[in-house]
Amino acid sequence: MIDAPGPWASGPFTLVEGRSIISTEPVVTDGEDRTWLQTEDRSPTVRLRANPHYWDRVRGPRVREVEFRNDVDRRRALDLVCDTVGEVDIVTEVPHREAERVRRSRHARLVAVDSVRALAGAIDRGVDGLPLDDVRARRALNLAVDRSALVRDLFGGHARPLAGLTPPTPLTALHRAPGRLRPYPYDPSRAARLWQAAGGGSRPLRLAAMTDWEAVAHAVAAQWHTVLGLAVEVRILRSDEEQREARRRQAAKEPRDWDVLLLEQGSQSADVPPLELHRAFVGRSGEFRAGPVDPKFERLFDHLRSRRSQLWQVLAANRLDRYVTDQALALFLVAPRVLYAVNERVDFQPYATTFELADTSVRRGHWSLR
Amino acid sequence: MTLLQRLAGSARREPRGTLRVVDPNPLNWLYITYNTVEEPVRVTRRGKVRPAAMSSYRWRGSRTMEIRVRPGGRFADGTSLDACSVHRSFTEQTRWHSPHPPGTHFNIDPRTRAEVVDERTVRLHLPEPDGLVLGKLRATHVMSERFWRDLGFGYARDETGEGHW
Structure with a gap:
């Protein structure tokens, strides 16, 4: 996990603000084997910026900046992505009982992925x-x-x-x-x-x-x-x-x-x-x-x-x-299946096993391009 | 940018726009890592392990994996990503008994010896065959020298990398 912002690596984005980390507690599962219990610690905002040195030009990154909003709970986030523009573009882990609500919403569409x-x-x-x-x-x-x-x-x-x-x-x-x-x-x-x-x-x-x-x-x-x-x-x-x-x-x-x-x-x-x-x-x-x-x-x-x-x-x-x-x-x-609520002007490219945004882009008319 | 350039992947379309995301997944710390860090391999959209910081690999016998590092690789601070970077990441990882939060099942056998053959080639000499090592390389985060010096995986805060990779 990355404790602090900095140009530390070569991925499609660079962490430029905030943190999303865990504190961990070891548990012995068998002999020398361990697993770790995890407790999250996130700053209200985590900001990533496109890394201009990233080598895979076909993959991305295609957006200039990604802002993770940790100051909004899941319920409120669904309200924002469904009913507003510019507040939230993607909500992950949409509960299955909320799928229909997203599908019928004014500004969001439902993306479902066969995850592993x-x-x-x-x-x-x-x-x-x-x-x-x-x-x-x-x-x-x-x-x-x-x-x-x-x-x-x-x-x-x-x-x-x-x-x-x-x-x-x-x-x-x-x-x-x-x-x-x-x-x-x-x-x-x-x-x-x-x-x-x-x-x-x-x-x-x-x-x-x-x-x-x-x-x-x-x-x-x-x-x-x-x-x-x-x-x-x-x-x-x-x-x-x-x-x-x-x-x-x-x-x-x-x-x-x-x-x-x-x-x-x-x-x-x-x-x-x-x-x-x-x-x-x-x-x-x-x-x-x-x-x-x-x-x-x-x-x-x-x-x-x-x-x-x-x-x-x-x-x-x-x-x-x-x-x-x-x-x-x-x-x-x-x-x-993992469900996402995604703003209609975002071309979201989901991953089956993780949440990565290198290939995701915004379309003409997206609030950030106006 | 011409269509031909774009198809050939030789020209980068300028990143544009901002995304605002709410991700309640408790693995968000890992996703921030995967969005900003490369490993020798990554996982494609459908879930397949593919080369990332490395361009290829091959088995030399049953216990030696040879990794070819992608040419011209650079970290976001402009410094080079080469065989020494992969070797350093592997070596840093093996300093700890259980560096990965999911658990020791992501460990590559600590008796493994990493050898830099040339600027682009690293060999992992395993003590015994481990066909799962390719997937485990997904947990070997390749970081810049500045990262190891200034921050490390929990080093600056906790003075240990146990459970913080």
Whole structure:
């Protein structure tokens, strides 16, 4: 992270005002492995200016200046981009429930991107009172979820059912092709049979979720209750401190007060999603792993790491994904599309894994050109 | 600027206009970095890893990755970006046990030795095969000498780079 403005690097822009940094707290995930809990610290304004030395003349930068407004909260920002001109040009991470409002707005349009993100549940495979160490029970939880209904009712169509932990994007099609990896179907009768065969539960299942996924948690809980006859206690982690504490305990493998925790996790590239997705949920050093280390997963991950050719990496990633899916080592829900509200005079070029503005430009009539 | 020049990418269209952005994503600190800093590789709009500060790479055997640095590279302060810049970034990174906020999974094996072969060539000699190293280079931020001297990743503030890359 860049602590202060200066001509420090060679990217398309230069930081000329403000800061967007984090303070970090280490958590040991396994042996020598660490992850870091993060707390944001942003100045009210962060300003970037085009770097005249940037080498990629075709890519950009195409705008002279970018001003990040950190003095405006998300709700107010949506009002400004939808209803005014010159205050806000782009709002990222638009909640799916607000998509229609943006689409109907006077000044903004909705841009949706197939990102490399997965909304999935970490399943605690070591709890008492529930048979979550039994693959039949974990499959039952997956078979009892109607992903199409989630996509339709809660995401307005802006999500895709998750097959394994590899989000379906054009670049990950090959990762999912061998073995025809498909999402768990919604199969209530098979789910109920498997849940009973695994012994059912002697207590309610505790389902936790971050605030953004509250509606998803309630929908999943209702489906489990209906299909499996399972009592589900939903807990929403609302405050920053609650979320932080849950992440800390989970990463450090300390006792937890949930059985399934819904999380959204992304990958910084589509080339090898297991580095950030499968490893995080299942791997030895995984910050979301809840349950014992899985030796076969570790062997498959080591195999992936040993491959240098991209084709062999894709095949190794597919084997890993099929194993994680077959063993139901997570609750696979959906890959949400990332939504942006963008001023109608901005030619926004979104990225599937990050937020970069080198290729984005403004059109004739934009407020800053008048 | 003629259409031909533009198609050939040899002429830069002058940047124009201002964008005002509200980004609630908690990874905004990382996006500010990616908008201002280059790494040996970047990730395309669709999510593919591609050369950035480097122009190409190749494996020499199973444990040595050879990086060719882009010719004529410059930092925003006008100084040159060359093989020594990439070597310095790699060396600075390996000073720390866990420099990257996501965690140690982005570490390149600390036993790796970086060798400057010439002005444009760096070789990474890995102790064992690691096919994920290309993607991990996305976390190796290539910075100017002035950055390392005056600021560093948390060095000026916290006197450590742990968790601040």
